[in-house]
Amino acid sequence: MTYEVERTEDQWRQALNPEEFQVLRRAGTERPFTGALLEEARPGMYSCRACGNELFAAQTKFDAGCGWPSFWEPLRPEAVEHREDRSLGMRRVEVLCAKCGSHLGHVFPDGYGTPTGDRYCMNSLSLEFTPNAA
DSSP states (O other): OOOSSOOOHHHHHHHSOHHHHHHHTTOOOOOTTOOTTTTOOSSEEEEETTTOOEEEEGGGEEOOSSSSOEESSOSSGGGEEEEEEOGGGSOEEEEEETTTOOEEEEEESOOTTSSSSOEEEEOGGGEEEEEOOO
């Protein structure tokens, strides 16, 4: 697939630190309860750390108790791409940035009590948080 933001592997390695590269470009997962954005509660916007694409509004974030920042819907449906993921011996739905194809996390239909019933379980390393201006 062609994305608006395209880089070679070497260019991605230069743009991202090793942990970010592992998650964003190699579909890695940070350890639960370790992400810098897990406890972030200020109003603002969550964007793709690799390309700056706006992904999630802070008002859709909720505490799912799973150890990763969770959201009940993306800012716009076209901001993310969904792809079937059959790794680890299970069937999941991977979530990628629609602008650069970077791995963000997975979406699960277990966001109980949310308006959509979805839980977009994202890696903090995949996201950049920008608080609203005061």
